[in-house]
Amino acid sequence: MLKLIKCEFWKLKRKHFVSFVIFAALLFPIPFTALVLAGSVGNFTGFDAVFGLLVTLGEPVMLPIVLGIVAAMLFFMERDSDTLKNLHTIPVSPAKIASAKIAVLFILGLIYSLATLISSMVGGLMAGSEFVNIGEKVWISVVTSLLYTASTLPVVIIIVWLNRSYIFSIILTFFYTMFDYMLAYGGQFASKEPAMKLISNILPAPTIYRWQAAQFVSPDSPAYSVLEPYFLPLWIVVLTVFIIGAVSYLAIVKIYGKHES
Amino acid sequence: MDEYMIETRGLTKKYGSQVSVSNLNIHVKKGRIYGLLGRNGAGKTTTMRMLLGLTAPTSGEVKIFGHPMQGNENKILPRIGCLIESPGFYPNLTATENLKIFAELRGINSPKYIRGALELVNLPYRDKKLFSEYSLGMKQRLAIALAVMHEPEVLILDEPINGLDPIGIAEVRSFIRELCDARGKTILISSHILSEISLLADDIGIIDRGVLLEEESLKELEEKNAKFVHFIVSDANKAAQIIGSLFQTKSMRISDNCNLYLYDTSLPTAKINRTLIENGIDIKEAHLCEDTLEDYFMKITGGEGIA
Numbered sequence: 001m002l003k004l005i006k007c008e009f010w011k012l013k014r015k016h017f018v019s020f021v022i023f024a025a026l027l028f029p030i031p032f033t034a035l036v037l038a039g040s041v042g043n044f045t046g047f048d049a050v051f052g053l054l055v056t057l058g059e060p061v062m063l064p065i066v067l068g069i070v071a072a073m074l075f076f077m078e079r080d081s082d083t084l085k086n087l088h089t090i091p092v093s094p095a096k097i098a099s100a101k102i103a104v105l106f107i108l109g110l111i112y113s114l115a116t117l118i119s120s121m122v123g124g125l126m127a128g129s130e131f132v133n134i135g136e137k138v139w140i141s142v143v144t145s146l147l148y149t150a151s152t153l154p155v156v157i158i159i160v161w162l163n164r165s166y167i168f169s170i171i172l173t174f175f176y177t178m179f180d181y182m183l184a185y186g187g188q189f190a191s192k193e194p195a196m197k198l199i200s201n202i203l204p205a206p207t208i209y210r211w212q213a214a215q216f217v218s219p220d221s222p223a224y225s226v227l228e229p230y231f232l233p234l235w236i237v238v239l240t241v242f243i244i245g246a247v248s249y250l251a252i253v254k255i256y257g258k259h260e261s
Numbered sequence: 262m263d264e265y266m267i268e269t270r271g272l273t274k275k276y277g278s279q280v281s282v283s284n285l286n287i288h289v290k291k292g293r294i295y296g297l298l299g300r301n302g303a304g305k306t307t308t309m310r311m312l313l314g315l316t317a318p319t320s321g322e323v324k325i326f327g328h329p330m331q332g333n334e335n336k337i338l339p340r341i342g343c344l345i346e347s348p349g350f351y352p353n354l355t356a357t358e359n360l361k362i363f364a365e366l367r368g369i370n371s372p373k374y375i376r377g378a379l380e381l382v383n384l385p386y387r388d389k390k391l392f393s394e395y396s397l398g399m400k401q402r403l404a405i406a407l408a409v410m411h412e413p414e415v416l417i418l419d420e421p422i423n424g425l426d427p428i429g430i431a432e433v434r435s436f437i438r439e440l441c442d443a444r445g446k447t448i449l450i451s452s453h454i455l456s457e458i459s460l461l462a463d464d465i466g467i468i469d470r471g472v473l474l475e476e477e478s479l480k481e482l483e484e485k486n487a488k489f490v491h492f493i494v495s496d497a498n499k500a501a502q503i504i505g506s507l508f509q510t511k512s513m514r515i516s517d518n519c520n521l522y523l524y525d526t527s528l529p530t531a532k533i534n535r536t537l538i539e540n541g542i543d544i545k546e547a548h549l550c551e552d553t554l555e556d557y558f559m560k561i562t563g564g565e566g567i568a
Contacts, residue, residue: 081349082347082349085349088314089315090338090366091314
């Protein structure tokens with residue numbers, strides 16, 4: 001499997017979108033740093049504030065969209081270059097190929113998340129703060145990237161299943177992410193409708209946010225009392241997202257296996 | 262008894278009600294080149310895809326190295342090199358980078374195999390040109406390099422000379438022959454170009470509309486080709502009567518009043534000429550002729566010729 005993952009990375013050589021994504025992760029903190037310098041992020045300051053904004057507001061939007069596009073690139077690559085037959089006659093099973101591609105998504109998610117952490121450190125430095133609780137922030141970055149990558153897998157099912165164009169995949173990923181995002185930050189708190197509650201509990205982003213909020217909303221802030229009943233412990237969030245990810249993984253592998261080589 | 266490296270029994274592929282390959286029984290002997298000859302759409306590629314497990318047969322069995330392919334893919338496929346349909350490579354990578362990926366997945370660690378395969382097809386090692394910038398001929402060469410890189414015992418090559426220029430065709434033909442003669446590889450090659458198959462193959466299978474019509478060695482096929490003497494005379498009917506009565510043969514055909522075909526080539530042609538002239542028949546031409554492989558192909562497929 002390690003060989004397959006290594007080969008998946010080799011295949012991305014000269015695909016400039018991937019390096020652009022990492023670069024974007026490094027640039028994304030600029031507006032948040034500006035916000036922090038303007039002093040408009042509640043009780044948090046400096047590095048804590050930039051990091052908190054990036055992890056709760058930046059990554060939930062950027063990471064799924066980026067990974068959705070990269071997933072389309074990875075899963076369409078064999079179809080577009082007609083290489084599936086070469087892989088099958090080695091032989092490499094479709095399940096292993098699909099697994100390697102999903103592993104690449106997780107690794108890229110991790111790289112993106114760590115790049116975000118590094119750039120938030122630079123932003124924090126500009127805001128004049130010292131680096132505190134680095135270990136905890138690395139931990140939060142890693143967990144956030146794993147959770148959001150797993151949360152992208154349902155849309156990857158549709159990308160692989162429909163096997164359409166890149167544009168279609170980008171639009172699909174964008175709508176899925178925005179719907180998930182809006183539900184996480186507004187819908188799940190605003191609506192009392194049972195259907196909305198059910199969707200909020202099924203979709204990954206609202207669930208992840210209920211753990212993130214517990215980390216980043218200060219008990220002194222007015223929002224705390226509103227959000228506090230929704231807080232979830234990490235193990236419930238991990239379990240929920242793991243189930244979503246595992247079911248999605250099995251579906252992707254099954255669908256990809258049916259692609260004609 | 263010959264050892265078959267590739268053998269199929271009743272291999273059939275149906276797409277809905279359309280039969281693509283029907284009850285195919287091919288036998289590829291060790292250390293020989295087997296040419297699968299047929300028109301476009303005859304079922305050659307489908308057959309090769311089924312041999313490699315890329316397409317599941319509707320019924321029948323594929324045996325390679327004496328073992329059923331189904332269930333033994335992990336043991337059999339690493340011993341096979343193949344080129345199926347158009348060359349498939351990553352357009353954003355160079356030839357060396359492309360081969361490196363497949364070498365890595367095959368567990369080949371030494372770059373000498375990649376270099377050797379590229380040299381064999383006259384492509385440069387570590388060249389900076391991307392696959393997307395390659396000509397069709399270069400792409401085809403790279404696909405052949407991929408097929409031979411891991412030194413397989415059996416090669417399955419689907420139309421390997423597609424897109425090659427005449428010099429490239431001669432080169433590919435030469436190294437395919439060398440792979441068989443010098444390195445003992447068993448090669449199954451398909452083509453719709455009859456002359457290529459006749460120049461390269463030791464054994465030939467003729468496939469038409471999914472049915473294997475003939476499977477024999479090239480030598481046997483050549484022996485089967487009809488030989489005849491073609492006379493162009495002033496009166497073919499009268500000439501046929503004379504030859505029939507004086508030389509005791511009925512093995513003749515008249516196509517029109519001037520053309521007479523005598524299939525018994527053991528008869529003395531000079532004597533026949535003299536006899537015909539003595540009987541007042543003018544002989545404009547007399548040739549000893551032989552059917553080509555193309556004539557034979559037309560005869561058994563009951564249709565038009567092949568390129």
